[in-house]
Amino acid sequence: MAxxxxxxxxxxxGIDLAPMLDFxxxxxxxxxxxxxxxxxxxxxxxxxFAATAEHKESxxxxxxxxxxxxxxxxxxxxxLRELRPTIEKLHIERPDDTVVIIADKLAPAGQxxxxxxxxxxxxxxxxxxxxxxxx
Amino acid sequence: MLDFxxxxxxxxxxxxxxxxESGLTVQRPTGEPPPPNADKSIAIQILASGEVWVxxxxxxxxxxxxxxxxLHAVNTKAGVLIIADNLAPTGLLVEVVDQVHLANVYNVTFxxxxx
Numbered sequence: 001m002a003x004x005x006x007x008x009x010x011x012x013x014g015i016d017l018a019p020m021l022d023f024x025x026x027x028x029x030x031x032x033x034x035x036x037x038x039x040x041x042x043x044x045x046x047x048x049f050a051a052t053a054e055h056k057e058s059x060x061x062x063x064x065x066x067x068x069x070x071x072x073x074x075x076x077x078x079x080l081r082e083l084r085p086t087i088e089k090l091h092i093e094r095p096d097d098t099v100v101i102i103a104d105k106l107a108p109a110g111q112x113x114x115x116x117x118x119x120x121x122x123x124x125x126x127x128x129x130x131x132x133x134x135x
Numbered sequence: 136m137l138d139f140x141x142x143x144x145x146x147x148x149x150x151x152x153x154x155x156e157s158g159l160t161v162q163r164p165t166g167e168p169p170p171p172n173a174d175k176s177i178a179i180q181i182l183a184s185g186e187v188w189v190x191x192x193x194x195x196x197x198x199x200x201x202x203x204x205x206l207h208a209v210n211t212k213a214g215v216l217i218i219a220d221n222l223a224p225t226g227l228l229v230e231v232v233d234q235v236h237l238a239n240v241y242n243v244t245f246x247x248x249x250x
Contacts, residue, residue, distance in 0.1 A: 022138050029146050048229035052236035053157040062156070065225070100156045103225040109181070110221025112228070113247040116163050128158035131229050 042075030045104045050131035061090060061099045061124070063115055067106040071115060080114055087122035102130040159232050161217075161245045176216040176244070177206045179231060183222035183249070187231060196227060199234035207240055214242030221249035 041064030063083070064072035071078045078086055091097055099119040103112045116127050179199065180188040187194055189202045207213060215235045219228050228245070235243055 018136075018138075022142065025139065025142050029142065029149075032146075033149060048226040050159055050229050050233035050236075052233050053159055055157045100158055103229075105224060105226030105229075107225040108221055109219040109223040109225055109228045109245075110247045110249060112225050113163065113219075113221075113245065116245075120163060126160075127163075128156070128160050129225070129229060129232070130156060130158040131233070133157055 041072045041102055043070070043072035043102075045102050046106075047102060047130055047132050048105045049134050051134045053131040053133050056098055056100060056128055060094070061087065061097045061119075063087075063099060063101050063119070065101060065103040065107040065111055065115060067104045069108055069111040071111075080111075080118065083115065083118045084122050087119055087124065091122055091124060097124060098126040098128060099124050100128050100130050159229060159236065160241075161232055161243045164216075164244055164246050175210070175212075176214045177203055177210075177240075179203075179215060179217045179235070180248075181217065181219040181223040181227055181231060183220040185224065185227055187227070196230050196234065199231050200238045203235050203238040203240055207238060213240075214244060215240050216244050216246060218246050218248050221247050 041062050043064040043066050045064050045066065062073070066072065071080060071083060073083070073086060074090075087099070101112055101115055101119075112129065119127050177189070182188070187196050187199060189199065190206065194202060203215060217228065217231060217235075232243055232245075
């Protein structure tokens with residue numbers, strides 16, 4: 001009885017939809033991941049601490065500033081003059097970006113200010129200086 | 136079915152791992168020179184040596200909160216203008232911004248001075 005019922009259920013109704021569903025879902029996940037992927041800076045940075053740091057959900061343009069003032073973006077060192085076109089290029093792809101400046105504790109504040117200005121010139125309004133929450 | 140659930144699981148794990156950036160929002164002055172109404176805001180100077188000046192005195196970075204609270208009570212509309220030397224360490228800057236936030240002032244502008 002049970003065997004007959006099973007055989008009846010798996011009777012052919014044409015194409016089996018389950019593998020296609022998996023495939024489409026995988027594609028969906030793939031595209032979501034590739035579009036909203038966080039661009040790591042590629043620099044090792046000792047971040048400052050702050051008690052009032054807020055979590056930023058949409059922070060996906062990360063700019064690292066090292067202690068000697070070097071600017072790192074997307075695993076590459078970027079000159080200050082190249083920074084604006086680089087940000088603009090990425091900003092066109094995703095217009096609602098937030099820039100997060102990950103500056104080392106010892107990075108000069110002047111360099112951070114210049115990076116903020118370049119980001120603002122590139123049309124980004126939401127600029128955040130990264131800080132870790134106090135442990 | 137199991138595949139589907141597993142995919143969902145992976146999807147949510149990835150989303151959760153994604154963005155864990157946290158930080159402080161500060162503004163930049165619109166022009167390069169400090170704005171003319173700078174006298175209305177509470178000015179905090181950070182020197183390259185790491186000294187913090189508020190109201191004409193050198194203070195400890197931990198005392199910024201108390202000083203800003205006091206000055207903010209006198210003029211509740213005042214924002215805070217941080218004038219940092221170009222070579223001042225960013226760690227100190229973040230510490231000062233943090234202290235100002237702790238004093239419940241979120242209108243923070245960050246200008247730089249120096250060569």
